[in-house]
Amino acid sequence: MDIAEPLLAAHRARFAAIDPLLPPAAPPADGERFDVATADGTQVTGVLQRQRFAPGDVPMLWSAADTWQLFPYFGDTGTAGVDLLLRALKARLETEETGADSACVVFWPSRDAEAIRAFLDHGLVPLTALGVRTAPPPEAEPGITVRRAGPSDYETALRLAEATFGYTGLVASPRRENTAELLGPGLRQALAAEEPAVWLAEEDGEARALAHCAWEDVAAGTEAAELLLPGRWGYVNNVVTVPGERGGGFGRALMSHVHRELHRGGATRTFLYYNPTNPLSSVFWHRQGYRPLWTSWEVRPASALR
Incomplete structure (x- = not known):
């Protein structure tokens, strides 16, 4: 899926600046796309994917049965850009029947404080983190x-x-x-x-x-x-x-x-x-x-x- 080249370049630059352990930002995700413009006319893009799991699927250990995942591309627009995308997502979900075992999910670099502000404002909570360790292995613990x-x-x-x-x-x-x-x-x-x-x-x-x-x-x-x-x-x-x-x-x-x-x-x-x-x-x-x-x-x- 193609998105505007300036937006993609700003998206990749954002990832590079946020955290040195992040890999280069991935190409745009496949899915349902929506575009929104900020007050100054800058375009931001969201891609929406829906996953449904059956009771016997292993991801049910940690996932809702019906998951709507947003992939945001908001470049250097910060909190305002994320806010617009989440507002658009809410409007989109109001056209669907969403049951009790459902979720909206955004998987995002942990150090992006501007995005965190928007997530909190829209009722999202940090449910899971991918943590990394780069230190050498420790010494043995005696007695066990x-x-x-x-x-x-x-x-x-x-x-x-x-x-x-x-x-x-x-x-x-x-x-x-x-x-x-x-x-x-x-x-x-x-x-x-x-x-x-x-x-x-x-x-x-x-x-x-x-x-x-x-x-x-x-x-x-x-x-x-x-x-x-x-x-x-x-x-x-x-x-x-x-x-x-x-x-x-x-x-x-x-x-x-x-x-x-x-x-x-x-x-x-x-x-x-x-x-x-x-x-x-x-x-x-x-x-x-x-x-x-x-x-x-x-x-x-x-x-x-x-």
Whole structure:
């Protein structure tokens, strides 16, 4: 999809100036397009995509069933340009039937404060962040055993992985009734494979924390390259400490081990997704050296967009 060349150039310049860890801004997205003009006549463009998921689709773990995602192109118009695009989106959604399990989403660089002002004004909240870590791996934490999990650990690993969503269902996306069924196949595959990897932190032979991770090779032209710089990254998919054991050092010891293993596998940087609204993970991951690169701003249901 083509947009005006001056607008695209300003869009790319904005990304380059916001954050040195952002890759070059991706080409315009496909989807439904709308154009709006600012008070001084500058054109800004929005591209709208709609995704619908069935109950058995894995993205239902974190996504609304009916998602309207806006891709804004507002160049150097700042808050005013984003405001106009969100007003246009609201008008567009008023022509649709949007149910309770729906959302409006904008995935945007975390450091763009001018855009944040408009997101907040229109009722969007920072529901998910893609955090990145570029520091070298830490030293080992003594006193806690960490080992690679295997197929025989499936029941334990599934119980721990599911516990993550019991808590995040209170502070982020609502927990689905079929969470275990959605998690199970991918986790079983990970436990049986060489990569990705699952690790367990143990005390007295009992699992206290789990980390489900992988390596991500980001190459130019791929979907991942729209979010991350090229190279080999470590991906931290799911980390959980047994309720009642949080704050006991198990998560810290586990991630100390995991970061060294991911580095040993060739990853000099790691990334993950966490919920800024989660009072546990938002503190824990920042202490582990992560900081937000992209943030998913959402409003649920979609009709609640202001």
